[in-house]
Amino acid sequence: MPATPAWPPKSAPRLFVEQELSANAAVQVEGNQAHYLAKVMRVSPGDAVILCDDITGEWAAEVVEAGKRHVALQPKQHLRPREPVPDFWLCPALLKKDRFDLVLEKATELGAARIAPIVTRRCVADKLNADRADMIITEAAEQCARTALPEIAPVAKLDALLRDWPQERHLFFADEEGGEPAADAFCYAEGPAALLVGPEGGFDDTERAAIRAHPASVAISLGPRILRGETAAIAGMAVWMAEAGDWLDED
Numbered sequence: 001m002p003a004t005p006a007w008p009p010k011s012a013p014r015l016f017v018e019q020e021l022s023a024n025a026a027v028q029v030e031g032n033q034a035h036y037l038a039k040v041m042r043v044s045p046g047d048a049v050i051l052c053d054d055i056t057g058e059w060a061a062e063v064v065e066a067g068k069r070h071v072a073l074q075p076k077q078h079l080r081p082r083e084p085v086p087d088f089w090l091c092p093a094l095l096k097k098d099r100f101d102l103v104l105e106k107a108t109e110l111g112a113a114r115i116a117p118i119v120t121r122r123c124v125a126d127k128l129n130a131d132r133a134d135m136i137i138t139e140a141a142e143q144c145a146r147t148a149l150p151e152i153a154p155v156a157k158l159d160a161l162l163r164d165w166p167q168e169r170h171l172f173f174a175d176e177e178g179g180e181p182a183a184d185a186f187c188y189a190e191g192p193a194a195l196l197v198g199p200e201g202g203f204d205d206t207e208r209a210a211i212r213a214h215p216a217s218v219a220i221s222l223g224p225r226i227l228r229g230e231t232a233a234i235a236g237m238a239v240w241m242a243e244a245g246d247w248l249d250e251d
């Protein structure tokens with residue numbers, strides 16, 4: 001007796017949608033998302049699509065109608081609730097566009113709960129295109145099968161970030177001038193955490209002193225070489241996820 005094929009198939013496309021999902025309401029997808037489903041993934045009625053709403057979690061939906069600019073889907077099966085992600089914030093200084101795009105994408109894949117961009121004296125870029133950032137994060141979440149989107153905070157000045165810092169959260173400061181080895185610092189510090197990473201030109205002396213003077217800050221080293229900001233953000237997150245995040249065995 002041949003096995004019944006799994007439904008939804010693992011190859012089913014994934015999409016975040018604006019509306020809250022339920023089995024009682026059809027979902028109408030328009031524009032680029034419809035184009036992606038109809039023309040790129042070439043879905044047709046009866047096909048499965050995985051939908052997420054960043055509220056109820058992940059649903060298997062069935063294509064009801066598939067047009068070039070409009071696709072109708074009916075959620076059928078609730079697959080997973082919105083997942084808990086480690087309580088980790090990445091606070092990266094703005095970088096040149098392509099490099100910051102990489103930070104947004106990798107922070108999403110690596111499981112950041114929140115991305116809080118900062119602007120510092122030596123930042124080359126001083127603003128962030130919020131719509132573009134949302135698109136990058138959403139596409140990365142779809143690709144890595146997250147059911148929870150990372151929150152992206154408005155760009156903040158470093159002094160405001162430090163002033164308003166929540167006292168219970170460790171502020172790990174990636175300092176190329178030296179600090180505790182990252183793996184040690186992350187392994188021994190329980191609880192909510194954040195990683196602060198500087199821009200292409202680094203923090204200036206005043207900024208570095210202000211960060212180090214903050215009661216929640218812990219200067220950490222990511223090794224003996226000078227990493228680019230995007231490398232430091234990605235490497236630092238990976239070490240944190242391995243030491244304190246969700247790469248640990250469940251039990």
Ligand code: SAH
Pocket residue numbers: 173174175176177178196197198199200201202203220221222223224225226227228229232
């Ligand atoms: N001051 C550097 C440029 C900054 S590197 C230079 O002389 O060229 C960009 C950012 O990456 C730094 O601000 C720091 O947050 C982080 N970083 C780079 N290398 C690091 C290391 N070895 N350890 C910890 N953080 C590092």
